[in-house]
Amino acid sequence: MGTYFGTGSEEYARAEFYFGWVSKNITAPQQISFWFWNDDVATADLIYGASGTYALATFTAITSGELTLTMGGFTHTLTGINLGSAGSLAAVATDIQTAIQAYSAGGAAWTGATVAYDSTNSRFTLTGGATGADTIAVTAAVSNDLAGPLGWLTGAILSNGTTAQTVSANLNALIGVSNNFGSFTTTFALALSEANTVAAATWNNSLTPNIQFIYSVNVTPANASSWSAALADIGGVSLTLQSPAPVATAEFPEMAPMMILAATDYTQRNSVQNYMFQQFALTPRSRPLRSSKPTTPSWSITTARPKPPDSCSPSTSAGSCWACPSTRPTRTCTPTRSGSRTPSAPR
Structure with missing residues (x-):
């Protein structure tokens, strides 16, 4: 994971949080996968070189190098690449870029290609000069x-x-490769819009059999109201309020229900776990406001420790009613449309 994404990446931070949780049944998540979506925008060919220790002397000793690439539908061997006068690894990248761009027969994929040395991750990268479906080798x-x-x-x-590619088309491609997962979410870096979040939720709700996965969504105080209204009638969605707004490598409370599910071994007796009152390595952020007026729970709130007995928290399971400690007045749930439930007044 660290080798692929980098130890400072959001993906690495999410995996660290995910695998670090141990349930009350002494079980833990066993597997996590990442799937790429281009945010409905065509992308170019990319090469992320292996991270390592690169010595300038290795390259300056090469005065007639060769490089064979397949890109933009053309396979070509570049010859006579002279790196003898390169004064830095960045200069090596520039010399390689110049050689690639000189192959005009390859079209924009070659003539517009860029090569850089990524000093943060200690690797050489290449970005093709054209976007769209292609194969790079x-x-x-x-x-x-x-x-x-x-x-x-x-x-x-x-x-x-x-x-x-639309988000629904991308998710169809995903389950075409594997549907061996129980939940999914998106990284903060993707910055999914409300429209695309609704599209992903609608896709999940349309599957047969209905609602195969938990779609876990992070919301903030700025968008919680509108997103909740847009997603309220769509099954299979779990909204988690995070306040203040999330930072890419900080905390990921929306993954809590995903972790509980992943740590549940349904082949074992008494293995089913409660999705409420679990503990996670999270900073307490927010609490639901107490009100005498019944409201439909629009998001789940996960904290680092159980709430005091006088509080009432919504369940992380989509379509469930408020779950309150026994010290609170008993509440009943009245079914409403689309399978959601609304708490009735305290008895």
């Missing part, structure tokens, strides 16, 4: 190969260019 040259020294062979990450 790197092959070791017969002699004076540069792909190996650049880290573009073993350990490299190659990402093909993609066409624009």
Whole structure:
């Protein structure tokens, strides 16, 4: 995980939080997967070279290097690449970029390509000059190969260019590869819009059999009201309020119901777990306001410790009613449309 995304990435931070939780049944999540979506915008070919320690002397010793690439529908071997005068690893990247862009027969994918040295992750990267569906490949040259020294062979990450794709089409592609998961969410970096969040929830609710997955969504005080209204009648959605607004590598309370589900072994006796009153390594953020007027719970709130007996928290399960400690007046639930429930007045 750290090798692929980097130990400072949001993906790594999420995985660390996810696998670090142990349930009351002494079980823990066993697997996490990440799936790419281009936010309905066409993307270019990408190469993320293997992270490592690169010495400038390795490259300045190459005065007639060769590099074989497949990009933009063309496979070509660049020859005579002279890195002898490069004064830095960034200059090495510039020299490689110049050689790639010189291959005009390859079209915009080649002539508009960029190469850079990522000093943060210690790797060389390439971005194709054109967007859209494509296949990128790197092959070791017969002699004076540069792909190996650049880290573009073993350990490299190659990402093909993609066409624009709606969120529902992307999720259909996902379950076409594997539906071996029980819940899903999106990273903060994706910054999913309300419209796309509703589209993802609608897709999930339309599956047969109905609602195969928990769709866990993070909301903030700024968007909680509008998002709750937009998602209230769609099954399978769990909204978690996070205040203040989330930071990419900070905390991920919306993953709490996902972790409980992933840590439940339904093949074992008495394994089913309560989705309320669980403890997580989270900073207490917010509490629901107490009101004598019954309201429909629009999001779930997860804290680092159980709330005091005089509080009442909504369940993390979509479509469930308020669950209150026994010290509070008993509440009943009246079914409403679309399977949701509204708490009735205290008896």
